[in-house]
Amino acid sequence: MISRSVCFRNLLQSLRATSSSSKIGCYYGFSSQASSSLQQMCEPSIYRDDDYADLDWDNLGFGIMPTDYMYLMKCSNGEDFEQGQLNRYGNIELGPAAGVLNYGQAVYEGTKVHRKEDGRLLLFRPEQNAIRMKFGAERMSMPSPSIDQFVDAVKQTVLANKRWVPPPGKGSLYIRPLLMGSGQILGLGAAPEYTFLVYVSPVGNYFKEGFAPLNLYVEKEFDRASRGGTGGIKSITNYAPGLKALTKAKNRGFSDVLYLDSVNRKNIEEVSSCNIFIVKGNAISTPAVNGTILPGVTRRSIIEIALDHGYQVEERVIPIDELIDADEVFCTGTAVGVASVGSTTYEGKRIKFKTGAQTVSQELYSTLVGIKTGLIEDKMDWIVEIE
Known part of the structure; x- marks a missing residue:
């Protein structure tokens, strides 16, 4: 139990700090009333720093x-x-x-x-x-x-x-x-x-397969987003319309759905829950952010890491034929991290890609996770430490 005197001292220190500070003191309220903040801080459910919740x-x-x-x-x-x-x-x-x-x-x-x-x-x-x-x-x-x-x-x-x-x-x-x-x-x-x-x-892990390569289904009947719509933002309205296609694909054993553009239905755009990249030689390509594709934070981070590693990176229109001819394919997102794609199925044909160790996606994933977990020096100034 945290003593009331310690709680009060921490509260006063916290109230003196600005809300935009890069570091937060040891308090658990943001109320204009000191008494209510103090009461909230000293509730029995506040745990010591070395405590963990009882989970597997x-x-x-x-x-x-x-x-x-x-x-x-x-x-x-x-x-x-x-x-x-x-x-x-x-x-x-x-x-x-x-x-x-x-x-x-x-x-x-x-x-x-x-x-x-x-x-x-x-x-x-x-x-x-x-x-x-x-x-x-x-x-x-x-x-x-x-x-x-x-x-x-x-x-x-x-x-x-x-x-x-x-x-x-x-x-x-x-x-x-x-x-x-x-x-x-x-x-x-x-x-x-x-x-x-x-x-x-x-x-x-986001996918039930864990770190196993994804098996994507290229969707041709349903669209994820259209020009002038909300595909480029994280609106809640973007996701429920994709459940029908996703459920259908998962019932057939696929991991997720890859959507094509709604105009020509020949250019790859986005997976239902993440952005997509293709690798050919030293070149890495991903669909350009054009209003129908979400500008993912992980997407942008992987692009910057890839450039730092010496890869040629292009953000452009990618015809489905280029996906079929790719050496590697991988997806990125906050929830999925960097997930390699083992195969895609398009018009009844399954195309396999390189996965496992010594792949580009594994190299980029290792760097990203290393930065996120503090195992690799953060030269990009991406990490905010909370204490």
């Missing part, structure tokens, strides 16, 4: 696991977000006419925290997620947190749930910031109120 860390999947706290912040339409606070993890209340429920007015993000051997927590490029949320919010006619507010909320949520960060090498803490129109509105229009929340869950 060796068998983590990718699913929701309720943790201790989540972060909430609200604002009215036409105003700016000001101050949020940590709350117990649990259900939130929405009216039946909430904009998010009736008109799908929401965007979300995803990032991860890894634990080093010395216990330090490493957050990967959170400002990029904040920038992408602001871009998406503008497209969806919503106010959004500032970059500092976003990053600070993520840090606070991680610290409050520190015992849920897996031990080194056992997984990561997945972070889900969500911005939605929570106010009620009957006619089509922007919601009168907005809620920004952050929750977390410890996770292992």
Whole structure:
């Protein structure tokens, strides 16, 4: 149990700190009332730094696991977000006419925290997620947190749930910031109120196959995104329409679906949950971000790592014929990391690609994970340490 005097001292130190600081002190509230923050800090559920949640860390999947706290912040339409606070993890209340429920007015993000051997927590490029949320919010006619507010909320949520960060090498803490129109509105229009929340869950590998190469199915009947739509942002409306194709593919034994462009149906665009790359010799290519493809943070990071390793990288239109002729294919995303593709099936024909050790994807993956976990020096200035 943390003593009340220690809690109070930490609280005073924390209140003196600015919310945009790169490091967070030992407190678990963000309330304007010192008394409520003190009470929240000293609750029995606050754990020592060396405590872990009682989980089977060796068998983590990718699913929701309720943790201790989540972060909430609200604002009215036409105003700016000001101050949020940590709350117990649990259900939130929405009216039946909430904009998010009736008109799908929401965007979300995803990032991860890894634990080093010395216990330090490493957050990967959170400002990029904040920038992408602001871009998406503008497209969806919503106010959004500032970059500092976003990053600070993520840090606070991680610290409050520190015992849920897996031990080194056992997984990561997945972070889900969500911005939605929570106010009620009957006619089509922007919601009168907005809620920004952050929750977390410890996770292992995204795909049930673990690190086994993916087996993709090239989808020709359904589209993921169209020109002028919302394919280039993380709108919640992007994902449910893909469930039919994904379920169909998984029922046939495939890992995921690869979509083609909606105009010509001959150029590869994106997998339902991640970006895609092809490798031919020393050249690495990925579809250009053109409004229908999500500008993934992992995608951009892999491009920069590949360039640093001396590869030629192109962002361009990629006909399906080039995919079929590729040496290697791999996918990237926050949830999936870097996942090699063992085969794709197109028009009834299965095409296999190189996988395993000594592949380009393995080289890039090793560097990315090394940076994320602190095993490789972060020369890119991508890591934010939380303490």
